[in-house]
Amino acid sequence: MPVATLNAMTPTELRDFCLSLEQAFESFPFGEETSVFKVSGNGKIFALSAMDDVLLKVSVKVDPEDSISLRAEFPQITPGYHLNKTHWITIDLSGGVPVDLVEDLVRGSHDLVRPKRPRSTPVVE
Numbered sequence: 001m002p003v004a005t006l007n008a009m010t011p012t013e014l015r016d017f018c019l020s021l022e023q024a025f026e027s028f029p030f031g032e033e034t035s036v037f038k039v040s041g042n043g044k045i046f047a048l049s050a051m052d053d054v055l056l057k058v059s060v061k062v063d064p065e066d067s068i069s070l071r072a073e074f075p076q077i078t079p080g081y082h083l084n085k086t087h088w089i090t091i092d093l094s095g096g097v098p099v100d101l102v103e104d105l106v107r108g109s110h111d112l113v114r115p116k117r118p119r120s121t122p123v124v125e
Helices: 011-020 064-073 099-113
Strands: 024-027 035-039 045-049 057-061 077-079 088-092
Touching: 011 024, 011 035, 011 045, 011 099, 045 099, 057 099, 064 077, 064 088, 088 099
Parallel strands: none
Antiparallel strands: 024 035, 035 045, 045 057, 057 088, 077 088
């Protein structure tokens, strides 16, 4: 089993990962200093980050129960900064949280807000 890397995530790596997700785009509704990653299908936010801050952090949406357990396990994960503290967390990306987990949390946030695909209708013969 591969060991999860604890290396710090860079702003470029974070941006590239967020933009690699389906229908993702970057916008700046709060000013040039804050990257806001949204889903084009409905315009909902799945991640926010001040990319130029000395201490890189990202805020993502999570299930409330997951939020509690993640904050208990990692001191680098705190309630969402300037966001709904029940549904959002902020992750310090300086190296205390495995990059694989950060990517899973960003991907999970994207999954929570992206438009749901309609179920395929069965073919009637």
